[in-house]
Amino acid sequence: MTAPLVFEGVPLGGRGSQPVTLEIPARATVALLGDEDSGIGRLGGYALGLDPPPAGRALVFGTEISRLPERERLAFRRRVGYLPAGDALLQNLSLRDNVALPLRFGSAATTREIEGRVNVMLAAVRVAAVGGSRPARANEEECRRAAFARAMAFDPALLILEQPFDGLTARTAAELLEFARGGESAEGARRAILITGQELPGLLLPRIERVYRVSRAGAVELETV
Amino acid sequence: MLLSGILSFLVISQAVRELGRIGATDLIGTLIVVVIVRELGPLITALAIAGRSGTAIASELATNRVMGEVRALEAMGIDPRQYLVLPRLGACLVSVFVLLVVFDVVAVVAGFAAASFNGMTGARYAEIVLQSLSARDVWLTVAKALAFGLIVGLVPSWFGLSVRRASTEIPVAASRATVTAIVGIFLCAALFG
Numbered sequence: 094m095t096a097p098l099v100f101e102g103v104p105l106g107g108r109g110s111q112p113v114t115l116e117i118p119a120r121a122t123v124a125l126l127g128d129e130d131s132g133i134g135r136l137g138g139y140a141l142g143l144d145p146p147p148a149g150r151a152l153v154f155g156t157e158i159s160r161l162p163e164r165e166r167l168a169f170r171r172r173v174g175y176l177p178a179g180d181a182l183l184q185n186l187s188l189r190d191n192v193a194l195p196l197r198f199g200s201a202a203t204t205r206e207i208e209g210r211v212n213v214m215l216a217a218v219r220v221a222a223v224g225g226s227r228p229a230r231a232n233e234e235e236c237r238r239a240a241f242a243r244a245m246a247f248d249p250a251l252l253i254l255e256q257p258f259d260g261l262t263a264r265t266a267a268e269l270l271e272f273a274r275g276g277e278s279a280e281g282a283r284r285a286i287l288i289t290g291q292e293l294p295g296l297l298l299p300r301i302e303r304v305y306r307v308s309r310a311g312a313v314e315l316e317t318v
Numbered sequence: 319m320l321l322s323g324i325l326s327f328l329v330i331s332q333a334v335r336e337l338g339r340i341g342a343t344d345l346i347g348t349l350i351v352v353v354i355v356r357e358l359g360p361l362i363t364a365l366a367i368a369g370r371s372g373t374a375i376a377s378e379l380a381t382n383r384v385m386g387e388v389r390a391l392e393a394m395g396i397d398p399r400q401y402l403v404l405p406r407l408g409a410c411l412v413s414v415f416v417l418l419v420v421f422d423v424v425a426v427v428a429g430f431a432a433a434s435f436n437g438m439t440g441a442r443y444a445e446i447v448l449q450s451l452s453a454r455d456v457w458l459t460v461a462k463a464l465a466f467g468l469i470v471g472l473v474p475s476w477f478g479l480s481v482r483r484a485s486t487e488i489p490v491a492a493s494r495a496t497v498t499a500i501v502g503i504f505l506c507a508a509l510f511g
Contacts, residue, residue, distance in 0.1 A: 141393050163397075171395035181390035183382075195394040198401065243394075 095155045097251040097285040102149030103139055105132030111311050112149055117251070120281030122274060122300060124288040127307030133289045134178060137253045140287075141175060142166050153251065171199045174244035174284075178255040180236050182228040188239035189215060189224035195246045214242040217272060233260050241269050248275075249284065256290040263294035270297050319424045321362060326354055326425035330432035343438065346429070347450030354425045356455050356462075361507050363418045364466035367410065368499040372474040375406050376495035379478025380488040388479065403475040410471030415463040422459070458510065465506050473499040 098117035105113055105127075113136075117123045127133045138144040139151040142158030150157050158169050182191045192214050196207045215221040218238040220231075228236050237257070244252060252273055258266035275283030281302070288301070298304070304316045333346045379402055382388050388398045426447065433443045477495035481487040 137393075138389075143389060143392055167392070167395045167397055169395075170393055173393075175390075175393040177386055177390055177393065179386055181386035183387050183390075184385065195396065198396045199394065246394075 095152075097154055098140055098253075098287055099152040100136065100139070100149065101152070103136070103146045103151055104148055105307065105311070106135055106147065111313075113313050114149075115305065115313065117285050117287045118302075119250070119285050120278075120283070121302040122270070122282060122286040122288065124290070124293055124301050124304045125307070125313070126290060126292060126304065128309075129291060131307040131311075133307060134255060136287070136289055137175060137177065137255050140253055141170055141173060168199075171195065171247050172249055172251070174247070174249040174252040176240050176244040176252070176254045176257050178259075180228070180240040182236055182240055182243070184228055187225050187227055188220055188231060188235065191228070191239055192224075192242045192246060195243065199247070210246070214246065215239075218242045218269070234265060237261060238269065241272060245273065245275075252284055252286045254286060254288045257288060258294060258297070259290065263296040266294050267296045267300070270300055274300065319420060321366070322359070322421040322424040323428040325358065325362070326350070326428035327432045329354065330429040331436055334433050334436040334438055338436070344446050344449075346433065346443075347446035347448075350426060350429045350447055351450040351455055354429070355422045355451075356459050357507070357511075359421045359425060360414075360418055360459060360462035360466055361503065363421050363463070364414055364470055364503045365500060367414055367417065368470045368474075368496060368503060371410065371413070372470055372496050372499045373492045375410075375471070376474035376478040377488050377492040379403075379475055380481040380491045381485075383479055383481045384483060384485050384488065398479065403472075403479070406475060407468070407471035411464060411467035414467035414470060415460070418459065418463045462507070462510055465510070466503050469499055469502045469506060473502055 096116045096118050100113050100115045102112040102114055104111070115125070125133050125136065135144065139146040140153055140158070142161065145159045153169070153173060156169065158166055161169055182188070183194065186194065189211055193207055193211045196202060196210060200207070202210070212221070215224045218241055220235050220238045220242070223231050223235050231239070241257070244254070254273065257269065261269070273286055293301070293304070305313050306316050308314055330346060330350060333349050334343060337343050337345050382402060388402070391398045391401055429447070430440060430443050434440060474495035477491045477498065481491050
């Protein structure tokens with residue numbers, strides 16, 4: 094079975110970094126940690142074809158998104174959930190509309206179906222009460238919760254999360270990771286997840302199958318969890 | 319409305335007075351149709367919208383870019399041009415056209431007021447204005463409104479989305495967008511001429 098996400102010889106671009114070859118297996122949560130200047134923040138963009146990698150390739154479900162024609166590239170990205178660093182919620186939309194946005198533009202669902210799905214997602218991340226607020230009126234945790242819900246609007250098999258737990262308590266982070274994993278089975282989580290960031294709360298480690306760290310020398314090393 | 323009313327009132331007052339001396343008051347029909355309705359109407363309307371909305375469009379889209387919202391849209395499989403640019407372009411086309419109609423109506427009414435003030439009857443004013451107005455004038459005015467609307471919608475959008483990461487680029491993009499849109503409107507008006 095093809096791994097949902099594979100990086101083959103992709104340079105991180107950080108100081109002295111070496112090309113990264115990394116595989117995110119299905120149903121597994123993998124964390125890649127490193128300093129801010131290590132370049133790990135670029136991997137999400139490479140995977141989604143937002144930026145072409147300077148060398149090597151990033152394969153999502155066996156496909157190099159950056160090589161697809163524009164229309165197909167946009168459509169393909171809907172198969173991947175993406176939480177960018179800083180949430181990037183649209184400031185002129187309410188939290189509810191932010192979650193509904195990808196469904197309105199990228200699905201054939203009716204308004205009623207979209208509303209139903211959004212209600213479920215907002216309730217699952219516990220922001221239903223503030224769903225009508227714009228991001229500027231909500232606190233950081235509520236915005237992050239809504240951004241998680243937006244990333245999972247299409248119920249993707251692969252999630253890419255950039256610094257998803259920064260500024261959150263360990264308990265909230267653990268709750269959101271459970272939500273992102275989508276439940277457990279004998280084979281693991283419901284979806285594959287790549288987490289990039291600088292550090293992870295210890296409470297999350299039991300739920301993360303592999304943790305890699307970019308060393309000061311720029312090499313990616315597997316840490317024992 | 320104020321701009322249009324004052325402009326038309328001043329031009330027609332002067333024209334009725336000066337043209338009356340040489341017995342050529344019929345020419346005020348041509349003056350109001352060609353100069354105000356066909357030429358200045360679209361131009362001033364487009365300039366006003368470029369100044370007001372062009373700046374807003376450029377700075378809003380530039381902010382979207384800097385805040386990472388454009389990238390997030392792309393990552394969600396939404397074309398930012400479809401989501402961010404197309405509605406603004408449509409709004410510019412509609413608003414330039416609608417405001418142009420308002421501008422021209424106010425200009426003609428203000429012209430009537432100015433002509434009456436200077437001793438011309440309403441019937442005479444209406445007669446010479448309608449005589450001067452041809453289908454070509456109407457189509458040219460509509461075509462200009464659409465062309466100017468395109469410029470006001472597209473140029474600021476392009477400058478706004480061209481910003482990269484720094485928030486200091488936002489005011490630069492806004493001012494460049496407005497200046498370029500204004501120059502574009504004048505060049506386009508010259509092409510129509």
